[in-house]
Amino acid sequence: MPGTVSAAPAPNSLTILIDGFASASPLIGYGLRNLRKKIPDAQLYSYVGAVEGWTYIAPKVIRDVERAYRGDPDIEINLIGVSFGANLLTRIVAKLNDRGVPVSYLGIIDGLPLTPITPNVRRVDNFTCSLVGCLRDKIELTKNNNLTIANAFDYKTTHIRISNHSEVQQRILHQISTFPLDVVTDPECDPLDQLRPDCQVVSVR
Numbered sequence: 599m600p601g602t603v604s605a606a607p608a609p610n611s612l613t614i615l616i617d618g619f620a621s622a623s624p625l626i627g628y629g630l631r632n633l634r635k636k637i638p639d640a641q642l643y644s645y646v647g648a649v650e651g652w653t654y655i656a657p658k659v660i661r662d663v664e665r666a667y668r669g670d671p672d673i674e675i676n677l678i679g680v681s682f683g684a685n686l687l688t689r690i691v692a693k694l695n696d697r698g699v700p701v702s703y704l705g706i707i708d709g710l711p712l713t714p715i716t717p718n719v720r721r722v723d724n725f726t727c728s729l730v731g732c733l734r735d736k737i738e739l740t741k742n743n744n745l746t747i748a749n750a751f752d753y754k755t756t757h758i759r760i761s762n763h764s765e766v767q768q769r770i771l772h773q774i775s776t777f778p779l780d781v782v783t784d785p786e787c788d789p790l791d792q793l794r795p796d797c798q799v800v801s802v803r
Contacts, residue, residue, distance in 0.1 A: 611674040611702075612666045613640040613774060614659055617761075618681025622646055629761025630680060636771060648682060656686050660693050667699045674702040676774040680761040681733070684709025688737070692716050703773045707761050710735040717745040721773060724750040725766050731757035 615634055621627030621644040634642040641662075643655045659677075666673050679687035684706045691701050695716035704722040706712065710733035715722050717740065724737040739746055755763055 610670055610672060611676060611774070612663065613637050613676040613678070614663070615640055615642045616651075616655060616659070616677075616679040616683030616686055617642065617644045618679075618683050619648070620646055621683075626758060629759070629763075630678070630683075632762055633678070633767050633770065636767065637774070643683070651682060651686050656690055659686075659690055660697075663690075663694060663701075664697055664699050674774075675700065676703045676705075677701055678703075678705035678707070678770055679709060680707035681709055681757065685711060685713075688713035688715065691719050694718060705770050705773070706737055707766065708733050708735075708757055712737050714738045714740040715743065715746055715748065716740050717743040719746045721747045722749075723769060723773065724748065725760060725763075725769075726750070726752045727755045727757060727760040728752060729754060729756045732760075733757060 615630045615637075617627045617630045619626075621630070627644045630642055631644070634640050643659075645651060645655065663675055663677075667675065677687050677691065679685075687704060687706065688709070691704060692713055694701060695718040699718060701719045702721070704715065704719045705725070706722060707725045708727055712735050715737055722737060726732065726734045726736070728734070736750065737748060739748060751766070751769065753760060753763055753766065760766060
């Protein structure tokens, strides 16, 4: 039953959720709050406006992730964001790329605007929606990024409800519970279309 599934991330993992504008309101931020209940030890950031996101949340997440990675290079970093939180995360992972910090999984839920995804991200899911208030921005990979496995999903729901969508949450829970291989893709394949039968995925671990 939806809502009863929970994740079992690796013991040496760090999962961070960043919500969107006005997510401190119980009427808006309930999606990631519900997801947080299904992920033991996950950290959730809810807030009111952009200033808090730029000046407090982003620098703290970068610091915490880098500290965790320096303390344990085998740690699995999982980052999930919705709306402005998704925007923040695409910028955060670019900063982590500059610092040589890998990200196991990145969940981007209907964010805008999105910075191209850097090759330190192993897997990224782009969730968008098609009803009232949906932002629908599509992720792109940085030039020559043949390392990140990217998938896109679209749902007939609203911007506020998408982070609480059962299929979105089940996909995220599955991704953070799955041991990720380091992979490279056939350069002839579209990086956003890894499920095509003619695309070859080769393990480099």
